[in-house]
Amino acid sequence: MANPALKAAFDAKRFVVAPGIYDGISARVADGMGFDCLYMTGFGTVASHLGLPDAGIATYTDMVNRAGRFAQITRTPIIADADTGYGGLLNVRHTVLGYEAAGLSGIQLEDQEVPKKCGHTPGRRVIPAEEMVLKVKVAAEARRDPNFLIVARTDARTGLGLEEAIRRGRLYADAGADVVFIESPESEAEMVEIGRAFSDKPLLANCVEGGRTPILPAKRLEEIGYAIAIYPALGFLAAAAAYERAFAHLKAEGSSNGLPEGESYGFGRICELLGFPEVWEFDRRWAVLDK
Template sequence: MANPIFREKLQAGTFFVVPGIQDMIAAVIANKVGFDIVYGTGYWLTASAWGLPDAGIATYTEMRNRMETLARTSNAAVIADGDTGYGGLLNVHHTVKGYEASGVTAIQLEDQEFPKKCGHTPYKRLIPAEDMVEKIRVAVDARSSEDFVIIARTDARESEGLDGALRRMEAYAKAGADVLFPEALHSEEEMRKACSVLDRPCMANMSNHGKTPVPPAAVLAEIGYAYAIYPSLTSLAAAAAMEKALLDLKQQGIGQPDGLFDFTEFCHLIGFPEVWEFEKKWALAK
């Protein structure tokens, strides 16, 4: 069941931030911090599960399973990266139905050819705007709940320029998209123009070291975005911390460095108290 909090936040018009979640460790840490919306990132969930690039290699079934696991683990509403819908119109229909049944609250669909590429990497190829319009219409028709949000993304900035990307966004809005996602804009000036001319809520993709600047949240709010996702933040922070710990172990033999997360607390975050209560109950029942 889609969580109404996402649509409520969009209607309230107050800017908010959404962290990307690459695995269930990140999910339980986000639970602790207290985010009420998180982003199931295709790039980083694929990297963490299979060690593969975000290039359309992971299948719909595999990604649905990952999103379902995230929706179960997270206390927050989940925005799910649905790539291209994994094929044509029938695939989009089944992807929307499947993701909604998996417990996510929103799906993001993009106008690349299948298989897709990460939006901040080269060699992206787009489908005609008319074909993406049909995908959005199918997606809107496929959802069961009005609380389930359809996000339309375009990767046209690189090949068609900003004006071409905005024309696509306008067409996708008319097709029924609830949120517009002009990917990989190159400057704050472009970001301001997109937010000023588009009449649906716009989201920003704050991909660290990608093509788009990453200004503070207050600046994004002033520009006019409804919200921003930070898909790579936890992944790159975790990778840097792991590399440092492993180098310390290899080079200096340090296996107990300062700054580790408390193990007992993590046991509680991941659900061990319920296991211990079960063991206590049934051990005493014997």
């Protein structure tokens, strides 16, 4: 079942900030921070799972298995990237049912051609709007829990312009999307225009460090009409930099000794994060019977 807290946050007009999660550690850390929502990033999940670009290579099975695992180890509602729905209308239905059954609270579907590409990289092409409308209608009909949200994304801005992107967003909202996601606006003025066009639907802002869209403060995003801001890349960008610093120290020193304070999470802390104290308590309680 979907967590009703996310829909309730939107209904209450509470602005939602969602960090990107991509593996078990990022999911557990983010889950403990008090966010209203977590966002399973396709870019980060594909990178961490396969070590490959987010370019339509990952399958439905790859993604639903990872998403379901994240849902099992967290309490915070999760919206998960599902690319194009992994095929035609029957695939979209299967994907929605699978993501919902996995324990997620929302699914993001986009109108790119297959194979899809990351939204802040070049070369994206979109399918006809009418085809995506059908996908959104199928997705809305397929879900069994009204708290499970359909996020409809259009990548039309980069290739076809802002006017077409807004037109598509409007069509997808009318088809049953709960949240509208206009990918890659290229200025604050464009974001203001998008906000004016969707006063009746929650709008999603994709905040990618170094991406095409300016990153605005939460207060400003709320002022211009957005309801949720996702930060899909923040976690894995920070983690990659931390890996590089730690491994460079090891290479230079031949040891992890002397690693600057704050550069390591600490073994005791990571054990606690991952739930080892519960394992140790279980072992203590059942030690006699286990011999």
